[in-house]
Amino acid sequence: MPQPPKVSLIVVAAGRGARLGGDEPKQYRLCAGRPLLCHTLEALAAAHDFCATTIVIHSDDRARYDKVLAALSPACAASLGPPALGGATRQASVLAGLEAQAAQAPDLVLIHDGARAFPSKPLVERAIAAAAHYGAAAPGVRLSDTIKEVDDADLVVATPSRAALRAVQTPQSFRFDLILAAHRRAALENVEGLTDDAAVAEWAGRRSHIFDGDPDNVKVTTLQDLIRAEARLFNQAADVRVGQGFDVHAFVAGDRVWLGGVRIPHSQALSGHSDADVALHAITDALLGAIGDGDIGAHFPPSDPQWKGADSRVFLEDAIRRVRALNGIVAHIDATLVCEAPKIGPFREAMRTRIAEIVGIDVSRVGVKATTSERLGFTGRGEGIACMASATVRLPWRGEA
Template sequence: MSFSGIIVAAGSGSRAGGDKQWRALGGKPVLRWSAEALLNAGADELVVVVAPGAEDRAAETLAGLSKWRTVAGGAVRAESVSAGLAALTCGPEQPVLIHDAARPLLDRAVIDRLIAALDHADGALPALPVADSLRRGADGLMAGVVERDGLWRAQTPQAFRRDTIETAYAAWTETEAPTDEASVVQRHGGRVALVEGDPRLMKLTYPEDFAMAEALLSQQTRYQTRIGSGYDVHRWGPGGSVWLCGIEVPHDQTLIGHSDADAGLHALTDALLGAIAEGDIGDHFPPTDPKWKGASSDLFLLHAAQLVAAHGGRIVNVDVTLICERPKVKPHRQAMRERIAGLLALPLDAVSVKATTSEGLGFTGRGEGLAAQAVATVETPVSA
């Protein structure tokens, strides 16, 4: 059966450290996991509800996927879901799955169970029985026991036919905001089925939840190691400083190029693109395009890193070698490493920057230009 999907990704995620829907998990953004799961399961359309102004970020995160579009959400969840429903193009009888971006490990079996449940219910949600004993507390002390019989942990996505959930929301007159869509439908008199959930469909709420999710992924995903190399040169020209590996270094010359001519970041960008077979820097940022005149090479490197994430990959380490007689690189090497580590979200010990001369030989030895070489190691999932 065909269905439509809505992913709610407009929250701030403050308890997880902020912007959790955009953070990397298993080599790709959290939001992309949910989008791929719904689209791969056969969603006819997918509406991604994001905070106002986050549309470009969603476009980068979901690059290469089809059948999706964004809509701006509201201040509370109910407003965001209503915006997502209004953006759908499906008919009134179409099943709609409403999912939290913060639950990335969605399995096809859960989706199938939800849609099947709509044959005999007005709505459906995945749930797990509460296994732990429950206690009520006050002022740091146990204040009572809560019986766990009949208690369930609700998950998403939650499934409804479009007209059912829209009618229920239109009839909601309570002063408080609903906690989820199932409560809206039930309050309107609808029958909501509980289907078998999935322990892996955990919600990423706190920073430690990411470590748990990474551990789960590492057990079910096989990775292959890929290595990419990059090389770049620029000639010297008049100037008072030079950009190298993201750091402005005082010098009596500058490197000439269409952008900021940061040969170190250009070589590293090519190394990342090479590791995932995505062409070279000129394919993505043509020097004939005036848009990139004087552009910071940070943008190029971030773009390559985002493409790695879009492939489901993760950067393991990078190594850059600058080849020049002058300026002296060693005094700035630590700052360069820290800058690259920050751009790529890598630990400092995964970033190497070195420099060497060519002993007076060749164009670098004659002081005509500077060269840079880079190597990047990337891990990408092995296709089933």
Template sequence: MPVKPRHAVALIVAAGRGTRAGEGGPKQYRLLAGKPVLAHAAAAFLDHPQIDAVRVIIHSDDGDAYAEAMAEFRGHPKLLAPVHGGAERQDSVRLGLESLESDPPTLALIHDAARPFVSGAVISNVIEALGAADGAIAALPVFDTIKRAEGGHIAETVPRERLWRAQTPQGFRYRAILDAHRKAAGKAYTDDAAVAEAAGLKVALALGSPDNMKITQAEDFGMAETLLRRKAPMHEYRTGHGYDVHAFEPGEAVILCGVSIPHEAKLKGHSDADAGMHALTDAIFGALGAGDIGDHFSPSDPQWKGAASSIFLRKACELVREAGGAVTHCDVTLVCEAPKIGPHRDAMRAALGEIMELDASRISVKATTTEKLGFTGRREGIAAFATATIRLPAR
């Protein structure tokens, strides 16, 4: 069967050196609120329902920097492999367009990686404006009074009624802009719209956004950080505590934090008696203010007889996500004389991380004894304590 052509592909131009932005390496890879500038820009296109694929155009020296900056999107179904750019931005765009020829899209949107705050609404505006034109660019009308200077003095006041400030993305019919860029080889133009104009293409104006700033100079990073703080949603953080205990009974292994550990006994319980996971589940329910594990999974309900505790933990995490939040960290302490927990800690963290969809670096599993005091000291059972921190939208 023939491959269905992509409707719209976004090309993000990230091959520049950004020398005017000061020290710290190319600006597209520098951090903005802890996240690379490029990743901010890419996220808007990867999340947009009308964009079918995204390709980043990078400098030939930046393979490792690109991989690190885009690590959060690794495996994303819309993200195409990057391609190398050329000596100038215009060359980079042409090479990016040519890289799509084997599976050509209908539309190509070209965006500067140095504009990290492009919104979904601006992307939609450009795509909509393309319906009646060969191209469309995000832009803003000029409201400032514009002066033309000569020799350091005002020569005239320029009428502003028909002036617009160009932004990106700039979108075009793919074949038309590819041909225009090939014809423009060897000539210098300030943006892709100028390349299109030179080829006789009709380019429409689509409403951009004042937030869609371009990071050019070092001081722009400070302005961008301020903008991010203003745009960031308010959050609150909550911490919950959980505790569970299970006695031993005859068996050959115990299940703790999702890992089966060979032992001379097993833990007694209605489900699989995973004390660590039960404590953690209760901690999440507690942080959410959603009762405890028994409220959601009654021990008198036969359907939970022998059930895997991953069901309970996964449900607790789902409730956090449904509330618009996320689990950010958890800490589990297992109290027992035996079995030895240390050799299994990494496996436990990995198992919990898979269930919770949380990186193992945000999960702690520890173990201690009671110096042979109490029921755990007498090897009658195992106790578990857990804390969980969740982030929720502020009310």
């Protein structure tokens, strides 16, 4: 019985995304709680078990890419090989990815744009089948609009027939040795300006087959594209869960407290086995509650000496990993601190920013409030601080009753 072909994957993510605007390349912009590239990689990993996966990144983006790795589900992150460093053009970046895989000698390779976050399993299966049969292939979508060719004065010179036109997407798929040889030859002969890999194969003398693409497999180019992509991702994650958390720590002698990941000078400290960050503890429990996965004490028991004095971000990051392992999205965090002192107002925005950084969401999705208990109870007597938190998590709908 013949063995199935070894299929590798290259994801090109070295571009600057200038048309989107802003300082952050579009593949690293937050979209539904995670960098856009995360959604692309998760979708591809779910579509096929590739023998090798190489992400091509810009040399300036290693720190950004590390954040992507941290935001992926553990299974997806484990499937990725070391990133390759891209070149000045897309052609050069693809060649870098191909060279990184050359020693593994895959039979077929799929080449995909990092800013296309919706490659479906059927689309990937069609790409693999087309490459195996034709050697060079690309997905294409039929045009619904009439196309006009114009001159320098914007006057129409031709109206091509839509029947013979396709809007080409990725993943494009090839026999590995074919596309590697084509890219190497184009680089050797200094041929530039070929806008996709099918064009490289065509320049090298190999015609590409166009198979059925997917109208939903859109590329994020503009800010409106990013907004639409986020709305679609939230709609896909239709199982909305809300968890709540509550934590209390008493004051002891000291000169600072940790709240929301921020060090706040104070005349006392909070007592606890870790750094006693009552806000991060409550948020952690809220997230764990939303996914029905115990509480902070179950995962990090205070009897374990390794957590003595630990930074509470460790607990929150673990909760986030558990959410992402379920392909979940954190939609919102809200925390209310109850204390007479210290004053929370001057540190509110720093706390929101820090929580957003740890969770990996936009700061607009984090609320931090504070109140007193009108001098009632232990908080009113200045004996400690309490925090109530809620977390909204969206999970993929699995059809349970």
